[in-house]
Amino acid sequence: MMPATSTTGAISSPIQTLLDPPRLVTRRPLLQTDGLLKRYGRVTAVQDVELRVYPGEMVGIVGESGSGKSTVLRLLNLQELPDEGSLILDLPGYAETNLFALDRFQRRMIQCQHIGIVYQNPYLGLRMQTSSSGNIAERLIMAGERTFQTMRQVARESLDASEFPLERMDDAPWQLSGGMQQRVQLARAIALRPLVLLLDEPTTGLDVSVQALVLDTLKHLQHELQPATVLVSHDLGVIRTLTDRALVMRHGRVVEHGLTDQILDDPQHPYTQQLVHARLS
């Protein structure tokens, strides 16, 4: 019998079903992280997190506030360093490199060129006083682009792909509705066609009809660009609509992982059962 390894999720999870390693899918995961540990003072925010995401796949992370899910996202975005653990992206020249071990400049370049992020709070992702097209141009300038025409063109294309009304592309985000601000964030995130897309509660706080539209845009973009996407949400409906697989986090650890329909229809861990049934009741 093959040694049992988990394909995503925690090594020490008590509920871990012992699954075989992938056999039919032989390509490498695009994103691979192991043994993540992050402490803030005496508080352990994240522990033993292991994750594999393949190109074109969207993996969800669910859990209540303070479960560590947003911390995981900040680590994947290389904006913070963990106390322990590795992150490997299948990039030419970096396929064996732990990105956390790179210097600040290199990390910044990889983040800028290959990772896009959308925050729940648009104030974290956008300059509110700068025009929407300018917000996207800024991202391109950071990546070394200097031609105004190109920047304008890319801004237009990525705003259009995010289904943002182009006649408003020179309005500043503070003049826009919440749904449109999220589209600008999304356009900024995908402008350089990143391999990794990180979504932190991208539709929380939007009203239901706007949320449906943004979810639909995300689904289209995922299909078109085929990034490895990690979506953090406490909304199980969003997780069901968008993701193929999901991890459930509690107190900084992954307590369960599985196919999204399995997590929601046959949850195994006591905490996941509580979470799923709380939603239904």
Place this chain on the structure above:
Amino acid sequence: MTLLDVQGYQKQFVIHQSGRQFTAFRGLSFRLAAGEFLVVTGANGIGKSTLLRCLYRTYVPSGGSAHYASLAGPIDLVRAAEVDILWLRKTEIGHATQFLRPRPRVSALELAAEPLIRIGTDPHEARDVACTWLAAFGLKPDIWHAYPSTFSGGEQQKLNLIRALIHPPRLLLLDEPTSALDRQARATLVARLQELKDQGVTMIGVFHDLDVIRTLIDRELYLRHVDQ
């Protein structure tokens, strides 16, 4: 050729909050050759749909094995990695359920064409094929561009079936696919299932009304009550 070999299959539900356990089935064994049509029978609530969901891995099987002969190599569906199961769902194993989960702002036509687009079919061609099936199941053209959340139960079931049948899988799991269908749709369905069977598709089905599909059945698996 054996396509699916299930041995000592078991499903137990554990409800942690109440400390209760419930066994749906245990010690279940059967073999299925490529192209066979197996019908699962037994009383209401005996675990027929649960068996299909376990094979599709919507439910986690509690024990036993389910060796499946994939085109990419043999694999035990009980222990297969999640990404392998996703790959099989996309390419080889289909599941037609009773209920559709409509996605916000996605039209009936887009939903019907989606399985073909996902495997790389040209979107225009996929939509053409989808239109043929929407018509064959008796869905009127004026609702093809509408959102299915407003559809009746029967219309939703038709759409769900189209999604499962539009791209022939190698193993098809059918969970009460005829329950809400009208006569025309039922005839279309049975004709399509016969066509798939002739192409060598293996099927496991749960049917409310066995008479409709009587001519397709090769074997029957009768589920009995399990002592808890």
